Amino acid sequence: MYRCAPPALPRRRLLTTSAASTALAAVFAVLSTVATLGALTAPSTAHAQIAPGHRYFPQRALRGELVIGVTPDVKLNGKAARLAPGARIRNAVDQVATPGSLYDQKLTVLYTTDINGLLMDVWVLNEVELANKFWPTTPQQASQLVFDQASQVWRKP
Structure with a gap:
């Protein structure tokens, strides 16, 4: 069992280390500010351009009418369905919404299902x-159409 106190560092060395760490923190702060401003002003070419207010949806998403009841029970296209554990609901401005905030409202949605349905x-x-308006409501409809991921449009082949 080690009972001896650790040796004290010389006062001069401690001040030098403290000053160096403060200077390094200031440099990182300036660099992060410059990087952030550069990222905000630089045009992004990584994604294709779509209409403002439009989000990217996966190809396997289907369209339907949803009424949320007592969680996890919902009605999807008039039929009983359930939310999966960990289901994510995004509202119209792409923020996560709780099922309680959308209780008993008839919503037009796009949705995906897990392997259990x-x-x-x-x-x-x-x-x-x-x-x-043209978005498939069943997997059978989706299999007969072609999806353009960049423009988010379904069309007949």
């Missing part, structure tokens, strides 16, 4: 997305 991801559509 439970609703996993749900997006409540906004006005821009509602304008895109």
Whole structure:
């Protein structure tokens, strides 16, 4: 068992280390500010351009009418369904919404299901997305169409 006190560092060395760490922190603060400003002003070319207010949805997402009851029970297209454990519901401005905040409202949504058929991801559509009326409601419809991921449009082959 070690009972001896650790040796004290010389006072001069401690001040030098403290001053160096303060200077280093200041340099990192300046560099992070410059990097942030550069990222905000630089145009992003990583993603294809789509209409403002439109989100990217996966190809396997289907469209439907959703009414949330007592969680996890919901009605999807008039039929009983359930939310999966850990299901994510995004409101019209792409923020996570709790099922209680959307209780008993009829919502037009895009959704994905997990391997058990439970609703996993749900997006409540906004006005821009509602304008895109042509979206498959069943996997059979989706299999007969071609999806353009960049423009988020379904079309016949």
